[in-house]
Amino acid sequence: MISLESVSKKYNRKSVALEDVSLFIEPGEMVSIVGQSGSGKTTLVKLLIAEERASSGRVKIGDWDITRVSRRDVPLLRRQIGVIFQDFKLLAKKTVYENVAFALQVAGESPFRIREVVPEVIEIVGLQDKMSRYPHQLSGGEQQRVVIARSLVHRPKIIVADEPTGNLDAINTQEIIDILSKINDFGTTILLVTHNKDVVNHLRKRVITIHGGQIVSDQQSGKYRL
Amino acid sequence: MVVRLFLISSQENIDFSMLSFFRVIKFAIQDFFRNFSLSFMTILTLVLMLLSVNALIAFRVVGQHAIEMVEDQINISIYFSHTASDEHISEIVGFVQSFPEVEQTTFKTPDQVLEEFRTQHAANHEILASLDELGENPLGATLIVKTNNPEDYENIITAIDIPEYQDIIDAQTFGDTQAAIENIRNITERVERVSLSLAIMFGLIAFIIIFNTIRVAIYTQREEISIKKLVGATDWFVKGPYIVQSIFFTVISIAVTSYLVMFIWSRFDPYWGLIWHQADFLTNYYNSNILFLLSSQTAAVLVLTIFSATLAMRRYLRT
Ligand SMILES: Nc1ncnc2c1ncn2[C@@H]1O[C@H](COP(=O)(O)OP(=O)(O)OP(=O)(O)O)[C@@H](O)[C@H]1O
Numbered sequence: 001m002i003s004l005e006s007v008s009k010k011y012n013r014k015s016v017a018l019e020d021v022s023l024f025i026e027p028g029e030m031v032s033i034v035g036q037s038g039s040g041k042t043t044l045v046k047l048l049i050a051e052e053r054a055s056s057g058r059v060k061i062g063d064w065d066i067t068r069v070s071r072r073d074v075p076l077l078r079r080q081i082g083v084i085f086q087d088f089k090l091l092a093k094k095t096v097y098e099n100v101a102f103a104l105q106v107a108g109e110s111p112f113r114i115r116e117v118v119p120e121v122i123e124i125v126g127l128q129d130k131m132s133r134y135p136h137q138l139s140g141g142e143q144q145r146v147v148i149a150r151s152l153v154h155r156p157k158i159i160v161a162d163e164p165t166g167n168l169d170a171i172n173t174q175e176i177i178d179i180l181s182k183i184n185d186f187g188t189t190i191l192l193v194t195h196n197k198d199v200v201n202h203l204r205k206r207v208i209t210i211h212g213g214q215i216v217s218d219q220q221s222g223k224y225r226l
Numbered sequence: 227m228v229v230r231l232f233l234i235s236s237q238e239n240i241d242f243s244m245l246s247f248f249r250v251i252k253f254a255i256q257d258f259f260r261n262f263s264l265s266f267m268t269i270l271t272l273v274l275m276l277l278s279v280n281a282l283i284a285f286r287v288v289g290q291h292a293i294e295m296v297e298d299q300i301n302i303s304i305y306f307s308h309t310a311s312d313e314h315i316s317e318i319v320g321f322v323q324s325f326p327e328v329e330q331t332t333f334k335t336p337d338q339v340l341e342e343f344r345t346q347h348a349a350n351h352e353i354l355a356s357l358d359e360l361g362e363n364p365l366g367a368t369l370i371v372k373t374n375n376p377e378d379y380e381n382i383i384t385a386i387d388i389p390e391y392q393d394i395i396d397a398q399t400f401g402d403t404q405a406a407i408e409n410i411r412n413i414t415e416r417v418e419r420v421s422l423s424l425a426i427m428f429g430l431i432a433f434i435i436i437f438n439t440i441r442v443a444i445y446t447q448r449e450e451i452s453i454k455k456l457v458g459a460t461d462w463f464v465k466g467p468y469i470v471q472s473i474f475f476t477v478i479s480i481a482v483t484s485y486l487v488m489f490i491w492s493r494f495d496p497y498w499g500l501i502w503h504q505a506d507f508l509t510n511y512y513n514s515n516i517l518f519l520l521s522s523q524t525a526a527v528l529v530l531t532i533f534s535a536t537l538a539m540r541r542y543l544r545t
């Protein structure tokens with residue numbers, strides 16, 4: 001599903017974020033990526049959604065070569081991958097419903113289909129009672145659930161989450177991880193970048209550890225070891 | 227299901243769909259009202275700019291009219307000697323009239339000149355008494371000449387200032403007129419220069435203010451722009467609402483300004499009426515040039531707002 005072949009990313013001469021990284025993720029896997037601050041985790045995520053370009057090597061999603069994707073196809077790529085960030089990234093001037101609907105509207109979906117899909121995904125994250133609220137009227141955990149709902153509208157085969165629980169307390173963290181696990185159970189590939197030791201140990205799924213821009217360990221059913 | 231979504235997506239990315247067009251307009255309206263204070267400030271700035279431009283236009287129109295009025299009152303009078311023969315007089319009259327610069331001539335016979343002289347000095351009994359004593363009319367005929375431009379007077383004056391005419395023409399109001407012409411010319415040039423530099427200055431200031439207002443507005447929304455890109459919006463889907471909002475800003479500010487201008491100018495009109503005995507001077511000017519005034523201002527503001535929006539967004543749309 002996702003494959004990196006000797007990928008390096010240099011932001012500039014001094015800053016090498018990733019160095020000769022190769023990895024392969026099977027469809028339906030749930031993989032945690034751990035590593036110290038500055039080790040290159042976010043850079044990896046940015047390469048996958050074409051927010052940054054690899055300096056060398058090749059990034060592929062399915063048989064789509066992301067390193068070669070044209071500017072015009074970037075919106076297309078982003079509609080195929082659900083992205084979740086630590087700082088939520090919701091549109092402040094749109095309600096929960098509108099935020100989720102927006103991801104479909106940009107893809108030219110019909111109003112009929114939007115009315116069908118949006119309540120569906122909002123229900124998956126359990127926010128059906130708060131659809132007409134604005135983001136600032138929601139708790140952090142609820143905001144992150146809206147983001148998850150939004151990432152689901154295109155039924156993506158891949159969800160990439162960069163420290164989705166970084167701003168949340170233990171209870172909200174568990175809720176978000178549970179929702180992601182449930183989505184993974186339905187067959188969606190999930191890439192989870194996290195700092196949270198408990199989350200990783202509790203998941204008992206594959207763990208990739210990055211250090212200084214290189215993969216230092218890759219374990220099936222691993223533990224957080226730093 | 228996923229396959230179907232893939233197909234729809236790729237098609238939308240390539241061609242322009244009506245549905246997306248309506249969505250862009252809907253988002254523009256939503257953004258306009260949900261960021262109301264920002265919209266309000268932008269429109270206010272535009273209105274202030276347009277008001278100063280219109281004030282400048284009024285200033286020019288009034289100034290030019292004033293100059294025309296003064297110019298209109300200038301003429302040269304050619305005083306013929308009372309001994310000059312009718313043939314000579316009509317020869318000179320014909321000669322003066324043959325100038326293409328001459329707009330109008332008025333000929334006064336000696337009797338008419340005397341009549342005017344008498345009414346002018348009706349209060350001065352001494353002059354009238356000495357006139358009566360003379361018994362005959364000491365005054366010759368007069369030709370009053372008006373030209374299209376004040377500059378042309380000099381030509382005519384030099385043309386008739388030749389030895390052959392010296393016995394026929396007693397005098398001409400040469401000195402006074404030339405001074406007046408010089409004055410008018412100076413005033414005209416100065417007014418033109420001042421109003422032109424004012425126009426350039428105002429235009430520049432207005433441009434910078436509007437450009438900055440829109441840039442700041444978009445800068446505060448760069449987060450929104452990046453989020454929209456993140457969930458897969460195409461450039462024009464992000465840009466569209468801003469462009470449509472620029473059109474709203476333009477139309478609203480033009481409408482508000484023309485209402486205000488009409489109101490303010492109608493308040494000023496009575497004063498021009500007093501000076502020039504011409505009612506509704508500015509209102510009339512505005513009404514007869516309304517198409518040009520509105521379309522040129524709309525076009526200018528539209529170019530300005532869309533240009534600023536596009537320029538401001540360019541750097542946020544890259545990733
Ligand atoms: N735009 C950039 N320009 C230059 N250097 C950058 C840029 N973005 C990241 N870096 C550098 O690349 C390295 C990896 O950054 P990255 O954001 O991928 O780390 P991270 O693993 O996500 O860290 P954290 O856990 O703190 O989020 C860091 O040394 C960082 O300073």
Ligand SMILES: [Mg+2]
Pocket residue numbers: 041042043162
């Ligand atoms: Mg990071």
